[in-house]
Amino acid sequence: MRANVQNMNMGIRLFTPEERPLAQSLARLVWMNPFEDARKVLEREILEGQGGRGAEKSDLAAILALLERTIRAGREHWDSAKVPNDRDAYLYQELVFFHVFHQFRRDFDKVIEAAHTRGSAAQRIPFYDRFSMEVRHWLPGGFVGAYATMEETRLFAVFFQVRRAFQHIYQYIIGASPAATKLRARIWQSIFTHNMDRYQRVLADRMGDIITLITGPSGTGKELVARAIGLSRFIPFNPNSREFEEDFVKAFYPINLSALSSSLIESELFGHRKGAFTGALQDRKGYLSVCGQHGTVFLDEIGETETSIQVKLLRLLQTRTFSPIGDTEQHVFRGKIMAATNRDLLVEIQAGRFREDFFFRLNADHVRTPSLREILRESPDELENLVSHIARKSVGAEESATLTDEAMTVIARDLPSDYAWSGNFRELEQCVRNILVHGEYTAQPLGSPDANSRASELALEIQLGRLTANELLSRYVTLLYEKTPNFEELGRRLELDRRTVKKYVNP
Numbered sequence: 001m002r003a004n005v006q007n008m009n010m011g012i013r014l015f016t017p018e019e020r021p022l023a024q025s026l027a028r029l030v031w032m033n034p035f036e037d038a039r040k041v042l043e044r045e046i047l048e049g050q051g052g053r054g055a056e057k058s059d060l061a062a063i064l065a066l067l068e069r070t071i072r073a074g075r076e077h078w079d080s081a082k083v084p085n086d087r088d089a090y091l092y093q094e095l096v097f098f099h100v101f102h103q104f105r106r107d108f109d110k111v112i113e114a115a116h117t118r119g120s121a122a123q124r125i126p127f128y129d130r131f132s133m134e135v136r137h138w139l140p141g142g143f144v145g146a147y148a149t150m151e152e153t154r155l156f157a158v159f160f161q162v163r164r165a166f167q168h169i170y171q172y173i174i175g176a177s178p179a180a181t182k183l184r185a186r187i188w189q190s191i192f193t194h195n196m197d198r199y200q201r202v203l204a205d206r207m208g209d210i211i212t213l214i215t216g217p218s219g220t221g222k223e224l225v226a227r228a229i230g231l232s233r234f235i236p237f238n239p240n241s242r243e244f245e246e247d248f249v250k251a252f253y254p255i256n257l258s259a260l261s262s263s264l265i266e267s268e269l270f271g272h273r274k275g276a277f278t279g280a281l282q283d284r285k286g287y288l289s290v291c292g293q294h295g296t297v298f299l300d301e302i303g304e305t306e307t308s309i310q311v312k313l314l315r316l317l318q319t320r321t322f323s324p325i326g327d328t329e330q331h332v333f334r335g336k337i338m339a340a341t342n343r344d345l346l347v348e349i350q351a352g353r354f355r356e357d358f359f360f361r362l363n364a365d366h367v368r369t370p371s372l373r374e375i376l377r378e379s380p381d382e383l384e385n386l387v388s389h390i391a392r393k394s395v396g397a398e399e400s401a402t403l404t405d406e407a408m409t410v411i412a413r414d415l416p417s418d419y420a421w422s423g424n425f426r427e428l429e430q431c432v433r434n435i436l437v438h439g440e441y442t443a444q445p446l447g448s449p450d451a452n453s454r455a456s457e458l459a460l461e462i463q464l465g466r467l468t469a470n471e472l473l474s475r476y477v478t479l480l481y482e483k484t485p486n487f488e489e490l491g492r493r494l495e496l497d498r499r500t501v502k503k504y505v506n507p
């Protein structure tokens with residue numbers, strides 16, 4: 001293969017000097033994070049460079065039209081030349097990937113949607129042959145350059161993964177605020193890393209080794225983030241059976257560690273042998289056994305586990321092996337581990353409740369979910385957007401506008417303008433449902449459970465002498481603000497005027 005690549009350096013060019021800058025810019029888009037602003041900026045630059053968007057309905061449609069024009073030009077040169085030069089062949093190939101991906105985007109979407117409706121993704125994929133023909137049509141000489149070893153089936157599997165990731169992130173993490181956009185981009189990175197080109201060449205099968213830790217206040221979507229990542233892992237495609245090797249819908253195993261006793265956690269995760277304890281009437285497989293290579297075990301509320309369990313989990317993470325209760329044999333765990341907590345683990349470590357070595361093992365890839373208050377502080381208009389989304393889910397599209405108006409009126413009437421939303425999205429959902437049923441909503445008891453851990457964190461930092469005077473004041477005022485309904489009342493309590501309070505809360 002390498003010899004071919006060498007030879008191709010002697011070949012002719014596929015793009016004229018006028019065509020090449022556009023081809024290069026389009027190629028940069030291929031593996032770019034779709035949720036990052038940089039992508040939109042580049043799309044605009046490309047379109048502006050071509051004299052605006054023209055008659056296309058959207059930026060994407062305009063980009064795809066440019067893309068098709070560019071690869072057609074490349075293909076014509078290839079036809080006449082037979083042997084393209086390495087650099088252009090590589091560039092052309094990237095563009096073909098981009099084009100073919102969008103040709104089959106909707107086919108993949110249908111598979112994903114049907115899988116969620118049926119509760120299973122196990123099915124023969126009917127359009128693989130069409131996909132294969134399309135790839136060969138554009139790449140008559142086969143894969144070239146750095147992709148010489150990339151197989152068509154792998155490309156197909158990567159495309160399916162990209163589409164799953166896009167759909168899951170887009171559907172689960174709603175909102176137009178900068179914080180929501182940042183979260184979506186971060187989740188994409190957890191799935192594909194920040195370098196998607198490298199990911200699809202060498203990392204796709206290895207990401208299971210990287211543990212993802214999700215932290216954030218209660219009700220901010222940590223489980224949604226975990227699902228989005230877990231349901232979007234790379235799954236190889238088998239061209240003989242025309243099926244993917246694992247059913248993505250069934251490859252996510254969540255376990256809530258705070259709801260179970262230590263012995264139940266062990267039994268659920270590790271499984272047990274018959275007779276291992278009273279009540280173990282037969283062998284039982286735990287999640288770690290049933291979770292396949294492309295699956296994910298999600299350890300929710302990891303901050304609540306006892307140290308004895310932490311030790312066992314640490315061993316699992318270090319050796320990727322475990323033994324069911326009552327079994328001496330070591331079993332290998334082949335999937336991915338994700339964990340979430342609303343506790344501040346650094347505080348838990350200082351308090352001696354969480355093992356430091358376990359924390360470092362968990363913390364390879366960290367995603368933080370923002371509180372609703374953080375989102376609204378940055379983008380106050382977002383409240384209506386989120387209420388409208390919840391309304392649509394509760395009463396359907398037709399009635400959602402009326403319920404949104406009603407809810408916004410009641411919220412303005414019954415809650416202070418700077419209400420803390422300590423229960424975050426979960427509270428907002430309950431608020432909209434209360435308004436739907438009773439036409440009113442009562443502010444919830446103030447202060448969130450994580451305010452306590454933030455107070456201990458602040459105390460710790462004071463002890464360590466790490467804060468400047470301004471930071472100290474800002475952190476203290478912000479903490480109190482969580483427990484106080486509005487700036488006026490907090491100002492009275494602190495003997496500061498409203499504007500000074502506000503300044504410290506939003507430095």
Ligand SMILES: Nc1ncnc2c1ncn2[C@@H]1O[C@H](COP(=O)(O)OP(=O)(O)OP(=O)(O)O)[C@@H](O)[C@H]1O
Binds near residue numbers: 175221
């Ligand atoms: N960013 C978000 N976008 C859309 N819905 C959200 C978001 N965050 C939370 N929700 C909704 O809020 C509810 C709680 O979400 P979820 O269970 O994922 O939160 P959590 O952070 O895991 O909470 P906890 O720490 O209490 O387990 C769900 O109904 C979810 O649909």
